């Protein structure tokens with residue numbers, strides 16, 4: 245068995261939200277690192293010392309780029325010289341809403357072409373149980389090398405939470421499983437050498453399933469509070485007060501909060517990975533499917549709140565000016581993937597509203613193949629709106645200024661909890 249040492253060369257495939265922080269961490273630990281991404285724009289940005297990831301500063305990039313042991317490329321040819329290969333490519337949904345492993349398959353095929361004795365391959369992308377064994381291992385072994393003796397294979401799901409100020413890559417425990425015992429030990433050694441706390445997990449399938457449990461758990465619990473929010477709203481009970489009261493229980497309760505829906509590349513997608521996998525195995529994940537439905541329908545529910553709010557001022561949605569504040573999938577991130585705010589905007593436009601948006605971290609969004617640029621929400625612009633919807637209370641927002649300038653505002657975040665009721669509608 246080989247040991248991981250800082251003489252070794254690490255390759256990170258896929259330099260996105262997950263891969264770039266890992267790539268930087270490996271370089272900071274003086275590993276020789278190769279970063280591969282198919283997106284030429286990302287590679288060019290990095291080469292010019294520009295970060296596209298809010299967790300990594302330009303300074304971080306510029307500092308390690310000057311070192312001769314750091315390489316970034318769109319080309320896989322340097323792979324054979326690497327000792328540890330970590331795969332962080334997206335595992336999205338297809339146009340038909342099913343798990344799409346094409347990017348992962350493509351990355352694994354590139355590795356398989358160059359696989360050599362002694363290499364450790366680690367998959368970090370989120371996958372359904374059995375994928376590392378059935379999709380990855382079978383392709384890697386096709387060339388005749390055997391896992392556990394010739395090369396090594398591990399699954400270690402990434403658990404980062406972009407925008408989380410307390411927990412970053414360096415202080416989130418890392419699960420590590422292996423195709424064999426030695427594979428797992430090597431993965432443990434690797435992550436430990438980066439200063440991470442590693443939790444060994446008994447099998448690949450357990451590690452794969454644990455990641456799906458973590459994110460499906462969030463989807464289901466958010467659906468629960470979204471459903472309660474709707475019922476409380478209809479009965480004049482403030483859901484935020486309810487959650488705050490329940491959260492005083494020191495055990496057995498974890499607070500989740502309602503909102504425009506669940507977004508990002510993880511929670512809504514991983515939940516589908518789980519339900520689809522269960523369905524393939526001949527079972528149905530009824531609770532998770534229902535949770536997905538409740539969360540997916542939140543933009544329609546919010547649209548109805550907007551309609552009722554406008555009606556109170558004798559206005560109708562068609563033709564009304566609606567400003568949406570905060571369009572990323574959660575507070576203080578710039579990621580708009582699967583963002584429910586985009587679905588809300590789409591729905592409002594379909595109903596004939598004149599919709600504009602602002603987000604301090606997002607300059608433009610694409611709605612129905614049309615690019616929408618953010619507006620400048622000065623008090624003059626805000627005062628001309630029939631309704632302002634605070635979808636996310638980004639830290640950069642001057643909430644009292646927004647409140648004062650608006651004639652009607654819907655707060656989906658409870659950030660305006662202490663503001664006077666007039667002109668304010670709460671979720």
Ligand SMILES: NC(=O)c1ccc[n+]([C@@H]2O[C@H](COP(=O)([O-])OP(=O)(O)OC[C@H]3O[C@@H](n4cnc5c(N)ncnc54)[C@H](O)[C@@H]3O)[C@@H](O)[C@H]2O)c1
Pocket residue numbers: 257258259260261262263280281282283286332333334335347348350351368369370371401402403404405406509510
């Ligand atoms: N974003 C998160 O917060 C998060 C958290 C935990 C786990 N994950 C999981 O990690 C994986 C990666 O997610 P992400 O958010 O970093 O995605 P991302 O889209 O931000 O980054 C992935 C990168 O991989 C590149 N890429 C795609 N196919 C490639 C290939 N075949 N070869 C080389 N590069 C390729 C893309 O150009 C992109 O830059 C997914 O499976 C996701 O579910 C994401």
